[in-house]
Amino acid sequence: MVRHNTMAAPRRRGWSLASEFAVAGGGVMLLAMLAVGLWVTGRIEEAVVRNTANATALYMESFISPISQDLAVSPVLSPGARRALNEIFTNTPLGERVASYKIWKQDGLVVDASDPAMVGRRFELTEDLRLALQGEVRADFNALGDPEDASERALGLPLLEIYSPIREVWSGRVIGVAEFYEIASGLERDLAVARRNSWATVALVMALIGASLHAIVLRGSRTIDRQLADLVRLSEHNTALRLRVQQAVSRFTEMNDQALRRIGADLHDGPAQLMAFAALRIDALRTAMPSPEAEAEIDAVERAVKDAMIEIRNISRGLSLPDIDRRSLDRLVRDVASAHAARTGTSVEVTVSGAADPPELSPAVRICVYRFAQEALTNAWRHAGGVGQEVRLSLEGPLLRLAVLDRGPGPAAEGGSGDGMGLAGLRDRVESLGGSFERTSRPVGGTCLKMTLDVKGTT
Template sequence: MSLFVRFSNRWRRMSLATQFGLAGGVVLVVAAVIVGAIVTRRIEESVVRNSANATALYMESFLAPLSQQLAKSDHLSDTARRALEEVFTNTPLGERVVSYKIWKKGGRVVEASDPSQINKVFEVSQPLKDAWQGHVSAEFEELDGAEAVAESALGVPLLEIYSPIREVWTGDVIAVAEFYEAAPQLREDLIAARRLAWATVVGVMLTIGGALYLIVMRGSRTIETQRADLDAQFRDLRALSARNLELRMRVQEAAARSAASTEAALRRIGADLHDGPAQYLAFAALRLDDLREKLDQDDARAELDGVNDALKQAMTEVRFISQGLSLPDIAEISLCEVVGKAVDAHIGRTGHAVEVTCKCDDFPASTAVRICAYRLVQEGLNNASRHGGGSGLAVQCSGNSRRLELSVCDNGPGFGPDGVRMGLGLTGLRDRVESLGGSFQAVNRPTGGSRITMILETGDQ
């Protein structure tokens, strides 16, 4: 089993509150890192920019007058240089500003606190470009340019500021002053600001996460309680359903045994009729034939002929009843074969044509179901022949492994305008079908005639 599958299984077993705690914790940590980084970055930029603007404004107040000659020249006069040296030597400002440069276009240094840097040309950095656009730009402890090698070697936190020098009358940028301010206090302020920002972000995230977790935990407990109640109800319902299914199967088994017993009793009755009254009637008919030959009067012979005909009709009816009560051997054959035997018996007895459509061998038919199917086809065809003249007889059987539908149809007069009258035969069929857990229908067809139908379903439905 892969790691992902094991984690997925364990995840599904966790409560809703635990899932939210883990997922929400990851999201809140990522969000805190992103928000904290953005906030601290913006705070640092704001502090550095404000400090740079303040220093640049102060420096411009005395650098601008001394640097106006750079509008027409690329060098400062000796007087201006001495003035700059006096400003940055042995003064509080000189203690703060450890180095300075004055740039002209093209990256050339025209004045610097380090004379070795004068007239050198360096690559124009982005902050220097911004200064030439008239913006004060600054960097804190990012001394990575070739012109800042000496300053970075000092080992103190420095604020590198680029300030544009403008011509008094036109406002055009004529040079850029770069100076490095020692800023140990700024470093401490930034560290304190970072700590405060991170503490604020973490505190807010923890407060939000804790509040949401408490809400979700309360809802999770409610859900778990309801789930436990539903599981208990489901177990009770499943037990009740199993009990009902067991009772249903027991009832159907009892009905099947009763049907089998009834069929055995009918078979015995049929055999008794065939072996008893039918034989006596046949013997009486033979004796009447012998007696007829001994009579001379025509009237007596006519009376004997009438009695003989009645006996023969009674014998025929008894044989039909005996055959109808006795079922063929259907225990080991399919449903379609059972239907076929019932149809063949009816055709042999009446000579009426029957159209058969059968596709139901997938249904798991017990002996009781086979008996019920045989009796339905037998009774339905008999009623159709007796009351409908045997017109348009059809037997339709369809089903699958779960459902069986068996119908007998005819084109006769139907059950009449008053609806179905359940006689002894139909009532017996209905009882047979319902004892097996099925449903029975007897209706008039819309196109004329009648139809009787039984529908059975397996017990696992």
């Protein structure tokens, strides 16, 4: 089944595809840049701090480890060892780089420190201290949140906190940990430069990627917009052509039905009247020729004339239309049903819903409704014996729906009913006005013939 639906012109978007991509893609690229930038700067900072700490720890171990060997056999450092450590961290260029230091035992005991108040105190092992006691060099930049870091926090300087394991010379066993805080002003500057450079690099790479993708999407967006404009123009052109065709079909239908109406009137007023006159003259002929042989011939001629009169009147009645322009759809459908019921001796139920008669309804639509109801009821009578005949008319908004139902044994044929245009002709008539024609079998038995028209598209 062919359906002719009015194709709506595609609605223009407020934003082009390239603009939408620029906004959405820009947000995604910004989030990606932040994530990548944070990850890269974090890895760079971690690597710089680790390398600096390893180099510093290796350098410090060469001084501290030989002096701190007492921790292998004693829980505390000897006075000489403590004095030597103090000399290293106060009277040497190394001491100028170190803000403070602590020497730890495995149980969290501070056995020596630049702050004498810390010596002999015991603290809970932090994660860095615990790992350093296992042999790892640990470092944190400006992480002074532990309880033992109170004096270092008070300095207000950028500090690199380094935990360096102290090993026994011959066995390599960890006998303590040297924690020292290196003044890291230079490291802070280096990290700032590294962060700035890494952020600039990430931003540049993301900008290049975003610009490349935007250029691709922009080219595609322009192609889509151009194709969309072509489709809109083509749709408008096709819509105009379809409306012109429907208007031409509507005018042709009106002209054709007017011609058929004239032919029907001419048949009724011309040949039918002459045949009636001939029938009247047959009685005079019977009187003038009283022989039995002539009587038989006259009877045959009379029967032929009467049959011809019936045929002519049936043809005239089928071709002629009532004055449909002055009738509402409701009245028009009910008149068709009443005429069918009177002609066939069957009953027809009519149901009407929605607006009774829109003023903009074209004559072609009215003729289509009349012919559809007339032909569909004729098919229901011929193929279903007139059982359960029902006509349903509804008008909801611009859609006019007309259905004719029956409860006969099977569907009606597509061919003509004998004295009408047939379902094929009905289908052509409905679809020429841009409507749809459906023929379905009902679950309870019988057939449903349905037409749907957009009355606004056929005015």
